[in-house]
Amino acid sequence: MNTPVPPARHWLLAEKRPALPPPGRGHRPLRKLIHLACFLVFLALPFANVMRFDIPRQRFFFAGFEVLISEFSILFFALMFLMFVIAVVAIMYGRVYCGYACPQMIFSEASTAVEAWTAGLARRWAAGPRARKLLGRGLFLAILAAASVFLAFVFMSYFIEPRDLLHRLLRLDLVSTGGILGASVTLLTFLDFTLVKQTFCTTVCPYGYFQGLLQDRHSLLVAYQDGTGACIDCKKCVRVCEMGIDIRKGPYQIECVHCGDCIDACDEVLAKVGHPGLIHYSWGGAVPSGTAEPWYRRWGLRDPKRFVILFVMVAYLSALGLTLYLRKPVLMRLTPDRTTLYTLLPDGSVANRVRMNLANRSPRAVEIRVWVEGLAGARVLLDRNPLTLAPGAALERTFDIAAPAGGQELNPIRVVIQSSDQAASDAAEMNFIMPTKGN
Ligand code: SF4
Ligand code: SF4
DSSP, rough: OOOOOOOOOTTOOOOOOOOOOOOSSHHHHHHHHHHHHHHHHHHHHHHHEEEEEEETEEEETTTEEEEETOOOHHHHHHHHHHHHHHHHHHHHHHHHHHHTHHHHHHHHHHHHHHHHHHHHHHHHHHHSSSHHHHHHHHHHHHHHHHHHHOOOOOHHHTTSOOHHHHHHHHHOOOOOOOHHHHHHHEEEEEEEIIIIITTHHTOOOOHHHHHHHHHTSEEEEEEEEOOTOOOOOHHHHHHHHTTOOOGGGGGGOTTTOOOHHHHHHHHHHTTTTTTTOOEEEETTTOOOSOOOOOOOHHTOOSHHHHHHHHHHHHHHHHHHHHHHHOOSEEEEEEEESSSSOOEEEETTHHHHHHHEEEEEOOSSEEEEEEEEETTTTOOEEEESSSEOOOOOOEEEEEEEEEEESSSSSSEEEEEEEEESSSSOEEEOOOEEEOOOTTT
């Protein structure tokens, strides 16, 4: 008699075989602590302006600095630094980021824990399997719905100013682009953490594939090493694996996120028979030699390539820090415009033309004042002086400096430009040209 084959289910809807809870010792408690720290960082980054884009206002906030998207050098160094952080972490530590710090992994595991917790509550509160299933599932979905609104709000805060976003949320804005995007992200978050979870890591996450490409023979791995045939085939390492793989088949499986749960499981099982565990974190899959290594090798700096890439990363960070340090909130530049040497004004005075470039990169409006030093009777012919520059505004224009005729042909002067907050001033040294005697 043929055994009926169960109908195939779509991968999105397939119920994941629940992993056994791993033991409470070893790597997992540390990993959970790091998850909590990463979650707090995820919350803090946009709200403390440590890192976020403000797309409607075309700003980039980095380490408390408000940078215009047009400030190329800062954006370039920031992006290069982040790119090298990713490269350094992937080359040295393999997929440790996925298991320890990735939001997808953190919230997927949290969702699984909530699901188990609501199922436990339902077992206590409801009678009968159907009522328990309905209550457990209902509670889980209700909590996930609320959590999705919160997580989508935090995620969107990386791109839209949080107070603006809150107003849109409270108005249930489903009309503006920001509102529609917010609702879509909420729905995707809900579907992700109720249905997809870690399946995302092994199917569509480009970072996982990217990390696989960057790893080399010295990268950190989770490796099964059984030189003495001590494995008792209990399969606990397989059952605790949230990614559903058997690490005994090899350390280079794309699904492995180096979480270390199988290490803890094997340690616990084999400790009962007085044998050390067979699964370890290992550099490139090498069997630990037992001899002490210098600190830099223990931290993953195991060949010159790693020193070079770390040096490049630090160089980009230093360049970014220096650029931010030297950055002026109000950019002011004056240059003499020599398309005409001078012009004679109807009142008989002489005018020289100056080109002025201004950019207000600060979050406040500033007043800019211009004056001349070093030439008696010189005046600035601006229709408004001081002039007001709105936050984010840029201005390029020419104006005349006028002075009574007479005196020498070349007069060294200083044209000073200063913003109202006194935080920035600039001065251009130039020659004021008078007509030659007899002209
Ligand atoms: S094989 Fe081990 S380290 Fe890799 S994902 Fe599974 S439990 Fe984590
Ligand atoms: S937990 Fe250890 S002993 Fe058990 S199957 Fe896995 S590797 Fe073998």
